[in-house]
Amino acid sequence: MSVDTVLDIVAAGCLIAGALLCLAAGVALVRFPDLLSRMHASAKPQVLGLLLVLVGCGLRLRTGVDITTLVLVGLFQLATAPVAAHMVGRAAYPDEQIRTDLLLTDELAAHIDRITQDRQRGAAPT
Amino acid sequence: MSAESTVTQETIEQPNPPLTPRDRRRNKVTAVIGLIVIWVLLWGTLSWANILSGLVVALIVLAVFPLPPVKFSGRVRLLPSLRFVLRFCYDLVVASAEIAWLALRFGHTPRSAIIAVPLRVTSDLNLTLTAEALSLVPGSLILEVDRSTGTLYVHVINVRSREEVERFRRSVLELEARIVNAIGSPEERRRLAEPAPNTPSTAADVEGAAR
Known part of the structure; x- marks a missing residue:
């Protein structure tokens, strides 16, 4: 078996695994009970799924120009996905979109007002 | 940075102390190098034209969007x-x-x-x-x-x-x-x-x- 064939097989494996993870993330989005749980689905399996798809593409394309772009896509995904999830979670937190009956403990409830005030004070002068 | 925020930073054990000029210069150099690397990766080929144009873009980006002061005191192990x-x-x-x-x-x-x-x-x-x-x-x-x-x-x-x-x-x-x-x-x-x-x-x- 030549090196090319092996690389193609690995690439195929990565692409399929990545696609399946993205599918699982989609299913999780529909099935999870509240917004915060759904953010988990969009932050984790989706990122790994995308990374696997990128690796698969890289192994299949095998040219420098394409691989550098794929590396950038992966890096930015890793850097931005948690921020996006955090922003959505923060916007949703004080609202009713969260199933508090499913929470074992909520240690943020006692602090949220102070943090919000701090942030407004910090943002005001600038 | 206002005087008030400097005072509070000194009183609470300085988690984010003000930067020295040397730190600031190092941050700037790191940011420029990082931006050039991204620029070269975007183009996909390593050439002097890409590096120099990347340098120009990096300097413009840093002038327009200055980075917040980040204290990086350690070194990468x-x-x-x-x-x-x-x-x-x-x-x-x-x-x-x-x-x-x-x-x-x-x-x-x-x-x-x-x-x-x-x-x-x-x-x-x-x-x-x-x-x-x-x-x-x-x-x-x-x-x-x-x-x-x-x-x-x-x-x-x-x-x-x-x-x-x-x-x-x-x-x-x-x-x-x-x-x-x-x-x-x-x-x-x-x-x-x-x-x-x-x-x-x-x-x-x-x-x-x-x-």
């Missing part, structure tokens, strides 16, 4: 960094598998918790890195960050008992330790060895759970 990256990849795979499994399981509603984790090293850089890494590893998602006390509020999915919550809290601190070991200053690493600060009182927990 190779072995701990490698350990962090490997563990991070492993965690990412485990996290994804866990969520995928949860999604496909029928007749089971995952319970979750929101916990406060006071970090031991409260610099902006460490808060940011820990928060980013934390959002990608098993079962956790950053909900809120309290910059003044260096506390992360984390949403944890699929926990069943108080013991699991406590175990999770420890794993967050271990993640922080790995990051600080990789890039922290000697002083920050010393702070890791000290006993962890007290976790917030349980009064909040009862209130949250009772609702």
